[in-house]
Amino acid sequence: MPEDIKQCPLCHSEKSSLFDRRQFRGHQVVNCLCENCGLVYQSPRMTPAELDEFYTREYRLVYQGAEGPTPRDLFVQNNRAASLLEFLAAQDIRPQRYLDIGASSGILLQRFTERFGCTAVGIEPGEAYRAYAQEADFTVYADIADLRDAGEAAFDLVSMAHVLEHLPDPVAFLADLRGDVLTPSGVILIEVPNLYAHDSFEIAHMTSFSAHTLRQVLAQAGYEIIFLKKHGRPRSKLLPLYLTVLARPALSYELGVRGERLVALKRRAGMLRRRVLTKLLPRRAWVPGIYPRE
Numbered sequence: 697m698p699e700d701i702k703q704c705p706l707c708h709s710e711k712s713s714l715f716d717r718r719q720f721r722g723h724q725v726v727n728c729l730c731e732n733c734g735l736v737y738q739s740p741r742m743t744p745a746e747l748d749e750f751y752t753r754e755y756r757l758v759y760q761g762a763e764g765p766t767p768r769d770l771f772v773q774n775n776r777a778a779s780l781l782e783f784l785a786a787q788d789i790r791p792q793r794y795l796d797i798g799a800s801s802g803i804l805l806q807r808f809t810e811r812f813g814c815t816a817v818g819i820e821p822g823e824a825y826r827a828y829a830q831e832a833d834f835t836v837y838a839d840i841a842d843l844r845d846a847g848e849a850a851f852d853l854v855s856m857a858h859v860l861e862h863l864p865d866p867v868a869f870l871a872d873l874r875g876d877v878l879t880p881s882g883v884i885l886i887e888v889p890n891l892y893a894h895d896s897f898e899i900a901h902m903t904s905f906s907a908h909t910l911r912q913v914l915a916q917a918g919y920e921i922i923f924l925k926k927h928g929r930p931r932s933k934l935l936p937l938y939l940t941v942l943a944r945p946a947l948s949y950e951l952g953v954r955g956e957r958l959v960a961l962k963r964r965a966g967m968l969r970r971r972v973l974t975k976l977l978p979r980r981a982w983v984p985g986i987y988p989r990e
């Protein structure tokens with residue numbers, strides 16, 4: 697049975713209101729708005745055990761008969777890798793030890809190694825995907841506990857592309873990386889869907905971030921932001937579908953969460969803008985090709 701989330705995952709307030717209710721591939725998805733800080737999060741939601749089962753079932757359904765990732769998957773991941781590499785190049789980041797959390801088929805590991813000549817290690821819970829990345833000779837662990845058990849040294853770049861929104865407790869997860877997984881002078885690269893342009897409300901998305909709430913999550917986890925960019929790459933030239941952020945461990949903590957206001961209004965305005973641009977400039981709003989809209 698899905699469980700009610702009693703406290704906001706960001707500010708721990710118990711006051712929330714209904715934000716969105718919809719069907720997603722046969723599942724009811726309900727998102728709440730924290731009345732204190734403005735975070736949008738799924739509640740009730742599947743328990744961690746139910747989520748595991750869900751991933752397994754969906755996975756089999758989608759990849760029936762295929763031993764590894766599909767060509768479409770690899771295409772999307774290749775394009776995403778190119779976009780993330782550009783962001784890093786613009787900031788003059790050159791990692792020596794790189795960790796990709798949610799490494800999937802290992803495309804980022806491959807592209808980052810080619811570009812930087814760095815050591816690249818992955819974490820990927822999905823068995824078939826992990827095996828695929830391991831075939832390319834990368835070290836890929838099932839989870840952080842296994843990485844720690846193996847005694848891996850800390851990394852100066854950690855990436856999490858489309859991972860943070862899936863985690864039940866994003867603040868605790870990010871805080872846990874500081875110190876032994878990320879070096880004190882290391883940087884973390886995160887990409888998530890943007891609540892104000894992306895459909896967002898999928899069954900596996902525990903949290904739907906705006907730029908504001910993403911900043912607050914990072915601050916509470918002890919990070920300071922180097923840059924944050926709203927963009928549509930590689931799917932759109934116009935719509936800010938994604939938030940990409942580069943951050944590093946902060947020297948001083950920012951105490952208390954700064955709340956966001958008018959979240960429902962901003963969501964409505966953002967989705968209206970998306971509909972208008974899709975109608976007026978369809979080929980710029982959605983890059984033609986194999987992408988489904990998001």
Ligand SMILES: [Zn+2]
Pocket residue numbers: 704705706707708709730731732733734735
């Ligand atoms: Zn809150």
